[in-house]
Structure formats: structure tokens, C-alpha cells
Amino acid sequence: MASSRGGSKIKELSAERIDKSFAASLKAHKTPEKLYLIEKNNKSNPPEVIISFPASGVFNDWYSKTTFGETEIDLKLFRSLKSIGNNEAAKVNQFFLQRFKDILAKSTLEEEVERAMKKKKQIVFAGHSSGGPVAILAALWALVNFPTTKFPDRIPPICITFGSPLVGNHIFSHATRRENWTDHFFHFVMRYDIVPRILLAPLSSFDQKFETVAQLLDPKSKSFMNESSLGRIASTSDFYFEVMSNATTVTRHAACRLMGTTEATLETIANFVPLSPYRPFGTYIFCTTSGNEGKQIVMKNPDAILQVMYFCAQISSEEETEEVPFKSLRQHLTYLAELVKNFGKQNVVYLDQLENLPLSEHTTSGGDIATINIALNDLGLSTRARLCIQAAAALEERKTNNEKSMLQKIAAVEDRMKALDSYRETRGHQKKGYYDAFKDQLDPEDFQANVQRLELAGVWDEIIEKLLNYELPEELEGNEDWKNIGTKFRRLVEPLDIANYYRHSRNRDGRVYMAKGGRPKRYRYTQRWLEHFEKRDEGGYSESCFWAEVEDLCHDPDKPFDDVKEKVEALEGFISKWHEKGEVGKDVFLGDSTFVKWWKTLPTHHKEQSCIRSLVEV
Known part of the structure; x- marks a missing residue:
């Protein structure tokens, strides 16, 4: 009162x-x-x-x-x-x-x-x-x-x-x-x-x-x-x-x-x-x-x-x-x-x-x-x-009620998060890894992971739209628990979105995932959320979407190395840093992963001096 x-x-x-x-x-x-x-x-x-x-x-x-x-x-x-x-x-x-x-x-x-x-x-x-x-x-x-x-x-x-x-x-x-x-x-x-x-x-x-x-x-x-x-x-x-x-x-x-x-x-x-x-x-x-x-x-x-x-x-x-x-x-x-x-x-x-x-x-x-x-x-x-x-x-009351509703929806799909986490762990022990297994879609478990991906994406699309339209409390953006939930979701699900994007060849005609209109708002938003909390500069690809950069480099194999050298070195630097922080899984470096296959095609003199040489299975 x-x-x-x-x-x-x-x-x-x-x-x-x-x-x-x-x-x-x-x-x-x-x-x-x-x-x-x-x-x-x-x-x-x-x-x-x-x-x-x-x-x-x-x-x-x-x-x-x-x-x-x-x-x-x-x-x-x-x-x-x-x-x-x-x-x-x-x-x-x-x-x-x-x-x-x-x-x-x-x-x-x-x-x-x-x-x-x-x-x-x-x-x-x-x-x-x-x-x-x-x-x-x-x-x-x-x-x-x-x-x-x-x-x-x-x-x-x-x-x-x-x-x-x-x-x-x-x-x-x-x-x-x-x-x-x-x-x-x-x-x-x-x-x-x-x-x-x-x-x-x-x-x-x-x-x-x-x-x-x-x-x-x-x-x-x-x-x-x-x-x-x-x-x-x-x-x-x-x-x-x-x-x-x-x-x-x-x-x-x-x-x-x-x-x-x-x-x-x-x-x-x-x-x-x-x-x-x-x-x-x-x-x-x-x-x-x-x-x-x-x-x-x-x-x-x-x-x-x-x-x-x-x-x-x-x-x-x-x-x-x-x-x-x-x-x-x-x-x-x-x-x-x-x-x-x-x-x-x-x-x-x-x-x-x-x-x-x-x-x-x-x-x-x-x-x-x-x-x-x-x-x-x-x-x-x-x-x-x-x-x-x-x-x-x-x-203000509607905003608070909207937040409660979104929390209930997140709780309702918590089992999907756990299932995807288990799927990532299982695929991480195989030769291809999480990203490539999902991209190939060879087993029933891959299909089920896709269903879970879509359900989680739907919930977060709703959350992001409400945030963009100022229909949730302003304090929510400053809430560390919400930031952590969003970061966990992004790191777990975005690699699957990227795999799905390139599996269906949506990059044809030069439409890359990271371009405007490619990467969904649910990931751009949650990445900026983390960057804001950590007072980091915005932009670029993050630990959850570096696969898109790898795919783009893979799809342009005839480009002279000197033309992409700066981009490759920047990517390797990020991967090294993310690995130290535990923000990328070990399955990234498995022998049959898209990343390792691409990296092995790089010039020998570059690989020998690369900062991630010791991480890649050779």
C-alpha cells in the first residue's frame, strides 16, 4: 500500500x-x-x-x-x-x-x-x-x-x-x-x-x-x-x-x-x-x-x-x-x-x-x-x-506477470535442456562430435534433438520478443540468473541451429549465417546480454557461433590463404581463449569434426605456428 x-x-x-x-x-x-x-x-x-x-x-x-x-x-x-x-x-x-x-x-x-x-x-x-x-x-x-x-x-x-x-x-x-x-x-x-x-x-x-x-x-x-x-x-x-x-x-x-x-x-x-x-x-x-x-x-x-x-x-x-x-x-x-x-x-x-x-x-x-x-x-x-x-x-504488474509466465515456460522445457545436454555429452565421445552428428541426422537421437531444439527456440523467441517490446520488467535485463539461463541456452542450442542452416544449404547465393537476417534474434540478444554483464565489446562471432565462420571458410576453399589469413588467425585466437575458459567442448577437436577437417587443409607453415596446434588431433 x-x-x-x-x-x-x-x-x-x-x-x-x-x-x-x-x-x-x-x-x-x-x-x-x-x-x-x-x-x-x-x-x-x-x-x-x-x-x-x-x-x-x-x-x-x-x-x-x-x-x-x-x-x-x-x-x-x-x-x-x-x-x-x-x-x-x-x-x-x-x-x-x-x-x-x-x-x-x-x-x-x-x-x-x-x-x-x-x-x-x-x-x-x-x-x-x-x-x-x-x-x-x-x-x-x-x-x-x-x-x-x-x-x-x-x-x-x-x-x-x-x-x-x-x-x-x-x-x-x-x-x-x-x-x-x-x-x-x-x-x-x-x-x-x-x-x-x-x-x-x-x-x-x-x-x-x-x-x-x-x-x-x-x-x-x-x-x-x-x-x-x-x-x-x-x-x-x-x-x-x-x-x-x-x-x-x-x-x-x-x-x-x-x-x-x-x-x-x-x-x-x-x-x-x-x-x-x-x-x-x-x-x-x-x-x-x-x-x-x-x-x-x-x-x-x-x-x-x-x-x-x-x-x-x-x-x-x-x-x-x-x-x-x-x-x-x-x-x-x-x-x-x-x-x-x-x-x-x-x-x-x-x-x-x-x-x-x-x-x-x-x-x-x-x-x-x-x-x-x-x-x-x-x-x-x-x-x-x-x-x-x-x-x-x-x-508494471503486467510486466511482472509476464516474467512469471516466462519462468514457468522455461521450467516446463527444462527437461529438453537436460536431454540436449545429455545428447551433447554422448556425441562428444564419438568421432564426429555434437555439431557434426546433428548436421548429418543419421540416427533417431538426432531427430529427437531437432524436436527439442525447435521447442526451446520457440520459448526463447517469445521471451526475446517481450524483451524487445519492453513487456518484461526493466530489472530483468540486469538479473544475473536470467543472463545465465540465456547464456546456457545459447551455447547449447545455437550450434544446432547453425548445423541445421548449413545442412539445408541456406548459405547458397552467399547468404551467410552471421549476416543480417541470418542469425536469429534469440542468439544475438543473449550474446549482447552476456557482453553487457562482462563489459565486453559487442559484435563478431562468439563461442556459440564460431561454427558458422568455419562453414563459410569451408565453402570457399579456392580462396588464397593470404586473403583469409587474418580471419583464420583471429578465429584460432578466439578458440584458444574459449577452450581455456571451458566455453567450447572437446568434441570440437575430434578427428572427423568439420572444424578439424577444415583446419588440416591449411598451409603447413601456418599449422606449425598455430596457437591451437596442440589442441587438434593430428
Whole structure:
């Protein structure tokens, strides 16, 4: 059930840490010529280092060269920020990415972070306004590039932002959930603050009439973060309505997908009007004000957060038509007073199980439900908003149920895996071995192995399709047990798929197995899965598909050795390494195997110097 217990369940946060992080962020604003500021507190336990980043650019700058300013993340710096299944890099805001890369290149940030890690200090990356996305990217960079394998005793860094614009797309959010980084990122958002919502609108929405609004967010302007300048901004209402009208299309489209429905008009609009790619990620803390007290609503479901970002900033009455647009900018400047005053008290509400939220704002139940309902009312969440939140929760439940169903299917075909394992062991003691016996299909056992191969492939095809369509929990991709199951399946079954491929001469007309469209997704995916876990480079053939490379070399015997020498030596190097790790069976080196027959045809001078000479039966 959602809860309203007092005290912070978020152990990384305290009123003092929030206070210091926000103060550091404001201090960074005042020195925009400095790339970042570092404040150290050796008296805290553990010792703390706050790295804060100033705001940069104006919102027109945030869009760079595209409609929404998005670009692919640099995987050399952020190798984990991608979809493993679709092999697609996350998209992030180009301006903020370049800002961070410039900081990394022109400063000693890397040395500072490494030094703090080695000294087991708690690093806090902080940023307010457009300093927030840079703090986010810095924290992600630190998580990716300073893993526990290199720094086993390090304290994971955290990131605290205040009124930060969105920074990445759905793959960005997916990848951070897969890596279990949600609890490392805390984004404070005042109920009406418009800045976290700006990038839901395209660049074409803004023109010169919003220049005075832009100056409020431009660190080079005299009006920057100046609350007294608000009264002179005539275009406040137009700016608010422009952003929110675009947010309407984005969130309604997202809500329809959550509910599994479509609105014909909305789909038509989406085909012609580009939708913002940006989505929330991490832990969001929505802040409301009510008299002398406020509430802070903590959420982690990114789909639900997007809906709340939209609905809580809505105008609910005519009286609010002038008031809310003004608040939407004013609240961006007034975080400190609200946050430190309220965080960690009885007014912190944690929305854990969103499917149980009360749908009516007039719910009269007592206890936690009443407290939660008051908080939802403070956010101005209507019944429609609550239904959208519940739809987000229902999607999470469907993903969890899908995982349970897939595990049941794997358990149901476990006997097929055992039978294939036994088949491999038996054939490994014969002269031809596992691969070649299956390829020849001379015995009833070979036919039965083919039936088992097809059944296992069918189950994994279903699993992979659900992963590719994001119909399974994001955390599943980061689950080592699932990775191990997938790796075992790939190593056991793919050699049989390759044998079947070449047995039926599907390589005719030059259609090799490893080419696009040849190798099934179930193997490409599970190989990338292992490579991601082991932080290895992607691509090429693996221990489960080297047979395809051998077959291709066999089918082109007239090619001069010098033309394939580099490929042959690379293959031999891989085989030697895989043999040392026990990732290829001994039957590969049996006298009548396809591999050994091919290898014996190589020039004598090459064989005599080969790194696998001692492994091959001669």
C-alpha cells in the first residue's frame, strides 16, 4: 500500500544534505564562469563531497539542431545507457551532453571523482535548473566509469536536482532502471514549476515574445533567477500555455498506450506533430505548499511520474488562470524554503503501490489512505489523473506477470535442456562430435534433438520478443540468473541451429549465417546480454557461433590463404581463449569434426605456428 510514514525512507537524503546541495547549486549559479564547484565536508559520516554545476544557456539553446534537441548518448562515456535487446543507444539532450563533455575535457573532474572514490567519500552531484541535467550526466558517468569491480569499497554517488529539465528518452529511463540506479537520483519538482516540463514542447513553440522569460533562465542575463523580474514579464501566461498544450499531447498519447487504447484523433496528430522523446527517470519528489506546511510526494514509476508532471500543473478554475502561470516561474526560484522546512517530517508521502490509490478526491477513509488522498488533492490530481497513474501501475504488474509466465515456460522445457545436454555429452565421445552428428541426422537421437531444439527456440523467441517490446520488467535485463539461463541456452542450442542452416544449404547465393537476417534474434540478444554483464565489446562471432565462420571458410576453399589469413588467425585466437575458459567442448577437436577437417587443409607453415596446434588431433 502507498504509505505516509514520517521520517525519510530515503536514507541518502536528509534536510541537511538537501540544504547543502541546494545552497551549493545556487552558489554555482553565481559563478557561471566556473565549470563546477566542489565543497567538502569531512565532519560528516561518511565524509561528503558536493559537486555542483551552474545553469547554462537559455532554453532556446537547449534544442541545438533538432526539434527537441535530442541526440544519441556517447556510449564511449556511458556504455550502459542503451537497450540491450534493440541494441539502441539512449537519446539525451545534445546541449547538456556537450556541456558535460566540455567540462570533462577542460577540467580535473575525473581526477577529483577518482580521488574521492578512493577515499570512500560520499559524492553528491547537484544542480538547480539547467545545472540539473549536467549533474545527472556527471553522476551517470561516475556510476558507469567507476564500478565496484575497480573500486570495490566505493560509496556509490548520488545526484540531487531541483527543478531540472528532462534529459533523456525512454531508453535512458529503461537503462537506469535495469542497472538499479533509480535510488541514486532524486529530482525535486515544485508542483507548478514549468522548467521540468519545457522540453516536452518543440523549439518551434518558442519565439521572440518569450525572450523575457528566457532571460530569467539565462545565467548571462541580469534578470537571471531574479524573482523581482517576474512582475515585468508580460508573456508569462502565453509561455505557460504553450508548454502545457504540448505536454497535453505527449501525456495523453502515453496514457493511451498505458491503457492499451487508441484515440483516432490523437494518433492522427501524433503522425504529423512530433512528440517529445524526453521521459522522467529516477526518484521524483513532488513538492506542494499549503499554508505554512507542504507535502512531498515520492514516486519512482517513470510512466506515472510523467502523468503527475502534467496533471499537477493544470489550472482547475478560472481564478487560477492568471495565478498558475505566474507560479509556474516563481516556484522555480523558491525551492530552498519549501524543501528544508518540510522534508523528513510526517508530510513526506511515499506512493509505493500505485494500483491502490483512491480514485476519488472525496475519499473519507481514515489512516494512510486519508493522508495519501490529502497529498493527492494538494497536487490537484483528478480522477482522470489517478486512473492514468493506476494504468502505469497496471503496466508494471503486467510486466511482472509476464516474467512469471516466462519462468514457468522455461521450467516446463527444462527437461529438453537436460536431454540436449545429455545428447551433447554422448556425441562428444564419438568421432564426429555434437555439431557434426546433428548436421548429418543419421540416427533417431538426432531427430529427437531437432524436436527439442525447435521447442526451446520457440520459448526463447517469445521471451526475446517481450524483451524487445519492453513487456518484461526493466530489472530483468540486469538479473544475473536470467543472463545465465540465456547464456546456457545459447551455447547449447545455437550450434544446432547453425548445423541445421548449413545442412539445408541456406548459405547458397552467399547468404551467410552471421549476416543480417541470418542469425536469429534469440542468439544475438543473449550474446549482447552476456557482453553487457562482462563489459565486453559487442559484435563478431562468439563461442556459440564460431561454427558458422568455419562453414563459410569451408565453402570457399579456392580462396588464397593470404586473403583469409587474418580471419583464420583471429578465429584460432578466439578458440584458444574459449577452450581455456571451458566455453567450447572437446568434441570440437575430434578427428572427423568439420572444424578439424577444415583446419588440416591449411598451409603447413601456418599449422606449425598455430596457437591451437596442440589442441587438434593430428
